[in-house]
Amino acid sequence: MLNSFVIALTFISIIPVPKTISWNSHTLRYFCVMLPVVGVLFGALWTVAPLPEKLSPTLRGFMMMLYTLALTGGLHMDGLMDTCDAVFSHRDRETRLRILSDTHAGSFAVMGCVAVMMAKTLLFAELHNTSLFFVPVYSRLGMAALLNNLPFAKTGGLAVMLGSSRNKRDNVLLLMMFVVSAFVSGVTLAAVCAVCCVLWAVVCVRIFGGITGDLCGAFVELSEVIMLVSMLLS
Numbered sequence: 001m002l003n004s005f006v007i008a009l010t011f012i013s014i015i016p017v018p019k020t021i022s023w024n025s026h027t028l029r030y031f032c033v034m035l036p037v038v039g040v041l042f043g044a045l046w047t048v049a050p051l052p053e054k055l056s057p058t059l060r061g062f063m064m065m066l067y068t069l070a071l072t073g074g075l076h077m078d079g080l081m082d083t084c085d086a087v088f089s090h091r092d093r094e095t096r097l098r099i100l101s102d103t104h105a106g107s108f109a110v111m112g113c114v115a116v117m118m119a120k121t122l123l124f125a126e127l128h129n130t131s132l133f134f135v136p137v138y139s140r141l142g143m144a145a146l147l148n149n150l151p152f153a154k155t156g157g158l159a160v161m162l163g164s165s166r167n168k169r170d171n172v173l174l175l176m177m178f179v180v181s182a183f184v185s186g187v188t189l190a191a192v193c194a195v196c197c198v199l200w201a202v203v204c205v206r207i208f209g210g211i212t213g214d215l216c217g218a219f220v221e222l223s224e225v226i227m228l229v230s231m232l233l234s
Helices: 002-012 031-047 057-071 075-087 093-101 107-126 134-149 158-162 170-185 187-208 213-233
Strands: none
Touching (some): 002 031, 002 075, 031 057, 031 134, 031 170, 057 107, 075 107, 075 187, 075 213, 107 213, 134 187, 134 213, 158 213, 170 187, 187 213
16 A cells, blocks of 8 residues: 555646555555545645735735646646647547547646636635635545546546556545545535535546546546635635
């Protein structure tokens, strides 16, 4: 499990690790389970974000958005941008999958990126006195559930490599993490995450035929925005 945790930490964050681990079926066995564990670390880092108190709420929100973006190295945002280009191209499934793999950013990618960054800036500004610990926890729980259960949309790619050793029995561990998190955080945020996960699973299967690494990243960004909105409304 430790090897899987180190790989998950290395892959979805910029946090340095002292040990380099080769990726194989053994070291990746618990990769999906370790994603929400890394989410717990992210939650702690969100909580202790080093933001000066003298800043205006809007500037604090902007800096918090940049801080959370930097923690992931922009990995999930890259997935969101590719997903926006693919979804809004209104092309057939094969073409959309090719767009996901395209390294060039189109107009829809830019619009999606700007929209999410602006939304997070304003939401962080409004919620600066609210504990956001569970937002990255739930977003990584959802990503783990998607990666562990949906079919792969492509025969290759990051999702296939990282999920090659996935096991449906790990759903028990993910469910336990979800129940414990819901007990601590409250039912509302857990319910919002669950609905986001189900709806995104439907989108992935119907439009792309399954999950990819980019679609996982897009889920993290979009679900976090929706959870932040739900916290603001509640």
